[in-house]
Amino acid sequence: MTRTVYYTASTLNGFLADPDNSLAWLFAVDDAGAPDIAAFMDGMGVLVEGSTTYEWVLREEKLLENPARWQQLYGTRPTYVFTTRALPVPDGADVRLVRGPVADALPDIVAAAGEQDVWVVGGGELAGQFLDIGALDGLVVTLAPALLAGGAPMLPRNLGPDRLELRGADMFGQFAQLSYAVKKAAPVGP
Secondary structure, eight states, X not given: OOOEEEEEEEETTSEEEOTTSOOHHHHTSXXXXXXXXXXXXXXXXXXXXXXXXXXXXXXXXXXXXXXXXXXXXXXXXXXXXXOSSOOOOOTTOOEEEEOSOHHHHHHHHHHHHTTSEEEEEEOHHHHHXXXXXXXXXXXXEEEESOOOSSSEESOOSOOOTTTEEEEEEEEETTEEEEEEXXXXXXXXXX
């Protein structure tokens, strides 16, 4: 059964990026012994991201200038990008620009994943939309030894301990990685 997992890096106080959408805080951390993203990617059939994340990756990895790099990073996996704008797509990349609610696109996303899982790359608001419709099954957070005074929150939703079940805690060099199963919300009613 296809699972949807939000796998991300965060500061200790829960920010993905600073107020300028920079990840300089993350890249300042010694990455010796950092988690192996390739092992995680092996189980992913589809990537999902918001336009801010997508544009950041295009810019930082220079993917429009070097489209072959897309294949090195993501292989042939489809990438769904939620956006309200037309965005450039690297030559040869299977990027599917999506407008509208996550719930409307979810059947296509799950079908494209096949027998594999869906990786919600970011951002936090998009992951929150998956959570809102009961479609977020897992949360893997790699905590970096950094704190920010503000920026993009990791997951701008309330999610209590009744909905999160710790599945693993590991140390990778300077990073701590926590893995949680996300339990479905209890039905509301009389």
